[in-house]
Amino acid sequence: MFFHIVLERNMQLHPRYFGRNLRDNLVSKLMKDVEGTCSGRHGFVVAVTGIENIGKGLIRDGTGFVTFPVKYQCVVFRPFKGEILEAVVTMVNKMGFFAEAGPVQIFVSNHLIPDDMEFQSGDMPNYTTSDGSVKIQKDSEVRLKIIGTRVDATEIFCIGTIKDDFLGVINDPATV
């Protein structure tokens, strides 16, 4: 699920960035620093959308670096248990398959893949129905439901299922 929230961060800036463009430098550094990162609390920071406020800088003893408290708005993505996501399959093996929904990695183990789909090894390992009409392989798009999340301070990992109504392949690259 996506959220638009306000976060705060203390930015350290080298004195060489001071001058007319200080603010721009600060913002571009902020984007470089936080976009794509993940915090267990808020999820993945997808994009910085605006600056709320930049506080007074504090010069650090000895180094000359200045710390600015920056309040910024950003879009974050946080997966939840029970959430339905659409994801792209990145790897298939006999234990199941891995998929990505944006920055989130999801593992679907083979017992959460419908029983009528069998694992086929080979160059392009895949799960296929007995009549061959449905195939899950690398780059397939699937709709899955998250049934568990592991949230660390800097990492979120999910496991999902496609063994439920309206879940499974939504676009098969092999047939396109």
Next chain:
Amino acid sequence: MVDHYNKLVKLAARAFYDDLTSKGENQVKSGRSDNRGIAVVILDALTRRQWVREEDLAKDLKLHTKQLRRTLRFFEEEKIITREYRRETAKGAKLYSAATAATVDAQLTGKEGEEKVKLHTHSYCCLDYAQIYDVVRYRIHRMKKLLKDELDNKNTIEEYICTKCGKRYNALDALRLVSFEDDDFHCESCNGKLEVESDKFVVQEGADGDDNARRRRHEKLKDMLQKMEIQLKPLMDQLSRVKDLPVPEFGSLIAWEARASAMGRAANGDMAGDSKMSQLGYNGAPMPYSGDTKVVVDFNGTEGNRHDVKSETESSSLKVLPPWMIKSGMVLTKEQRGEVKEEIKMDGTSTSTSAQYSDDKKSTVDHDDKKNIQAFPCSFHLKDEYIKAYYAALLKQQHEMEASKKQDSSDTFTENDPSSRASVRQVGIKSKHEEDDDDDGTDWEQAPVAGTGNENYKVNDLNVQADVAPADVDEDEDVDWEEG
């Protein structure tokens, strides 16, 4: 048909809402305030009604309105009932009462006549059978699915165990276990091959228990599922019974009201004399078929009577429209407004000698009114308030006419002529008749109008005079009227 659905509601109420409590937030739960089962009582009561005003329902169930509303709000959220709110005058409420009078089980709360201009918000509720059918099925489906999913180890997290060192992992570690050498997961510490643990790790509560706990949980789930099948069997049987039956639909409150009162009219017989007032909806908007039975009925009675007892109706039906019934835009003859004096010939009683009326003007008026009253009891009854309002207006009209009599009668009568008094009353009678039935009245009314003189018509109508009720009857009626 409705019975089957009602049984479904009753079964569902007992199955799902029996232990529902509707206590207030800070209310201490004691034996006295324990109102479990009230939900069942309310739902049962609703199966015996269609649309019902919530205040009336509370009164019937001897519940506090607040408590009832709390439960009803819950049922609204559960999609079991539909509710409607509207701001309405006492008249709007009257419409509803008229509608309920037509339905079988509802009681009449009769508040007619209180012409309160103040608007009150009233809420109404009604069972939504179509939705109840779906809601109950969905609920059972969800209950079963939840248990079955857990039994089938859906939504469970796979566990893996190292074949070499026996270290355990689960699917959440999958990312770290992937090896690019083969399709297998490998142990982080010894790079041994991982195998799927057969005993699954249940996500739900009691998840991290030992094997025994897991097995017990499994047994419990099976047991619950089995018990559910048995206990919900009557409900599911009922569901399959109503499956192919048409769903009882009451429609929206307004539609239902219109239909119910139409049905009521059908039950009450011919409603040809539907009064103009009754055509108005609760807020004054035109509303077809929403006849107000109470008002309608009395004219009807008068009309019906006329054919049987000719002379009596002639005297009673000829009435001036009371001023409150005359609205701008109505097409009224002068007679109806009480302005024309020529209709004397129409009145049977008036054909009697002038001496009969010379004693007192009031007696004639009373006589008239009394006839009207007599007309009512034939299968209909009128609300007291309405009668009072009606006669008050009538009397006022009569007095007004008496006052204006001098100008009116100047052309035909002298002021002292007793027959002029009679004419005042006759005018009223005539108009009343027209209001009842325009078509019927025209024929026998118009002809006499054509007559030029007083004397003329008196001769013509002698036979009518014969039918006139005896004088003693009139006196009796006078007495009654005064008491009334």
